[in-house]
Structure formats: C-alpha cells, structure tokens
Amino acid sequence: MTSATDAAIPPNHHAHHPGFSGLSGLKAAVFFLFKRHEAAQLAIDLGELGAGDHLVDIGCGPGYAAALAAEAGADAIGVDPASVMLQVAKVRWLRRGIDWRIGTAEVVPVDAGWATVVWSLATVHHWHDIDRGLEEVGRLLAPGGRFVAIERQVDDPLAEGVAGHGWTPEQAEAFADACREHGLVDAVVSRHEAPGPVLAVVARHG
Numbered sequence: 001m002t003s004a005t006d007a008a009i010p011p012n013h014h015a016h017h018p019g020f021s022g023l024s025g026l027k028a029a030v031f032f033l034f035k036r037h038e039a040a041q042l043a044i045d046l047g048e049l050g051a052g053d054h055l056v057d058i059g060c061g062p063g064y065a066a067a068l069a070a071e072a073g074a075d076a077i078g079v080d081p082a083s084v085m086l087q088v089a090k091v092r093w094l095r096r097g098i099d100w101r102i103g104t105a106e107v108v109p110v111d112a113g114w115a116t117v118v119w120s121l122a123t124v125h126h127w128h129d130i131d132r133g134l135e136e137v138g139r140l141l142a143p144g145g146r147f148v149a150i151e152r153q154v155d156d157p158l159a160e161g162v163a164g165h166g167w168t169p170e171q172a173e174a175f176a177d178a179c180r181e182h183g184l185v186d187a188v189v190s191r192h193e194a195p196g197p198v199l200a201v202v203a204r205h206g
C-alpha cells in the first residue's frame, strides 16, 4: 500500500483527472476566480514579472493570475485544455488584452523563445507528462526567462477530493529535480502563505 509520505508519489499524481467540462466545470471555473489573489501575487513576485514581460500561464483556468500579470503591464497568454475555463476567462477579463488559447502543458501553442516568464499555478499536479511539460517550458523561455510552479501544500496527496490537490515537500523537491534534469538552472523550493501554505518551485532558463 502506498503511504502519504511515500517519496515516490510523482508531482503529477492527478494526471488522470477527467478534466473540467459541463456544469461542474463551469462551477469550478467560477470557484477559481475567488481567493486566488495571494497566489497570483506570489507568482508575480517570484517570477519578478513586470511591465514588458511576456507571460505564458500554463493551466490558466479562468485567468485570475494572467489578468493580474496583464494589469502589471505584461503581455499574457493563458493556455488551458478546458474550453469552459477559457470561456469564463474571456468574459471575466474582457478588456485586459489577454490571448486565451486551448492547449496543455505538454503541447503549448506558443512560439519558441517568446516567454520571459512561464508559470503554472495549482496545475502541475494535473500535468499528464512532467518530462514533456518541462521540455515545453524550456522551449518557451527566452534566455534569462523565469519559471514558477506553485501548489497548495498538502499532507496526503492521495486524499479524496480537494485535500489531495497539491504537493508534499517531497513532491516539490522531486519537481525541482526534474527542472534541473531538463536544463533549467537555480531551481529552488520555497514555502509561503498564500493565504494557506503553498510550495513554490522557481527556476531559470539555462
């Protein structure tokens, strides 16, 4: 039996989530518009994002963090596999000038080298393939570009429901190792309150 503290639980243990669609997807999209400010601001701070940056938000959901980045003066592209998420994002952030695109972490529909910042918030635990996702991050980032992944800190990633959506410190460290293996440099794990406990992995283009 796998225990909650098993270091072998991968950072994408919810890869087989069925995806967001229909009424339940719409409810989730509206839900993800609230209480996201602290995590979005943390991503801005850790990614050192400011005016003139080019952001790709992988798994943007209904777009709170991409919208905050646009407000800070960045050009933002939000990418998500769930059309319901992007439909809500388009309506909610109508005048922010954000480009919303269907895609996944594994196939991001953005030109190589376009991004100065790539982030993925509360999403890496859903990535289907960590290796492909990190290859995409490396392809997207311009020299000097920054990558930020943030997840809620959880005690038991195998718990039912929302309680399992996030990372243990061991999973965050495993993801930082994977970043290094894929040529990203200066990969560091840090813990923050946003507003509950979250774990962040920050790395740079090599």
Ligand SMILES: C[S@@+](CC[C@H](N)C(=O)[O-])C[C@H]1O[C@@H](n2cnc3c(N)ncnc32)[C@H](O)[C@@H]1O
Binding pocket: 019, 020, 032, 036, 058, 059, 060, 061, 062, 063, 064, 065, 079, 080, 081, 082, 085, 103, 104, 105, 106, 120, 121, 122, 123, 126, 127, 128
């Ligand atoms: C918990 S929501 C987080 C949304 C947003 N990033 C936020 O912080 O509020 C997870 C998002 O990841 C998306 N997602 C699921 N699998 C994905 C994948 N393989 N690549 C990119 N995004 C994915 C979902 O559609 C969903 O919008």
